[in-house]
Amino acid sequence: MIQVPFSPSRAALLLDFDGTLVDIAPTPEAVRVPDGLTADLQRLRDMLDGALAIITGRPIAQIDHFLPGIPYAVAGEHGVAVRPAPDQDVRQRVLPLVPADWTAKSEELAVRYPGASIEHKKAGMVLHYRRVPEAESAFRELTSVWPVESHGFHLQDAQMAIELRPLGIDKGKALEELMAEPPFRGRLPLFAGDDVTDRDGVRAARQMGGEGWLIPDDFPDAATFRRWLHDLSEGRGWGA
Structure with missing residues (x-):
């Protein structure tokens, strides 16, 4: 099992969700x-003097729903x-809007493939084809003609999805921003994720002297990673 090379007093834990x-x-x-x-995450937050964060592709409100107060x-x-802290306001970037015709054409295409879906975000959207893999080629054909960079976006492959971001x-810049704030400042980041979008966080x-891991490269699956987190929350697997 992976050993953290330093003690909890020096660590900050920043984790992907899905x-x-x-x-x-x-x-x-x-x-x-x-x-x-x-319970494991709460113990880890206490052990790390609060230095526990989630870095996700989801809106913050959804993390508040699934992990309230954690x-x-x-x-x-x-x-x-x-x-950056439970009692602080959300910092919201001023970002470009998705062109209305891109949204409309994505929705129209998803209707033609029952099970496909479009996830709308404040600054982008995700075209999901997990439940209908045959929609992938149609989604790729649609998005390939969009002049994304001239509109301030880029396309990112995700797990059974195409994301307009x-x-x-990226998650690396988000990690750097959080690490500049207390209680993360002065600690060494530990980041874990599972997707292409998590490589920036790793x-x-x-680069900041911490560690980064990916599923399935370093852990075979999320269940194994959760067991490792449980061990950390019980004080096992930490260095000096």
Whole structure:
């Protein structure tokens, strides 16, 4: 099992949500928070003097729904929105709007593939085809003709989805922003995720002297990662 090379007093834990803390579900709203996870996260937050954050592609409100009162800080939509502390307002980036015709054509295409869906965000959207893989080629054909960069966006592959994201926003930058704030400041970041979008977080954590891991490269699945988190919450697996 992976050993953290330093003690909890020097660490900050910043974690992805879907596919890392919870298993991937057919739709974003269908995820289930496993029994015992919130207790483990609360123990870790106490052990780390509060330095526990969630960095996710979801809006912050959804993390508040699934993990109410658990993380000290949350970065939502890959860092579009950041709440650095429970009692602070959300910092919201001023970002470009998705052209209305892109939204309309995406919705029209999803209707043709029952089970496909469009997830709308404040600064982008996600075209999901997990439940209907045959929609992938149609979604790719649609998005390939969009002049995304001239509108301030880029396209990012995700797990069984294509995400339209603002340029200059990623989980690595979100991690760096949170690490500049108390109680994270002065600690070494530990980041874990499972998707292409999490590689920026892994890279940023390592560049700051911490550690970063990906599922399935470093842990075979989310269940194994949760068992490792449980061990950490019980004081096992930490260095000096």
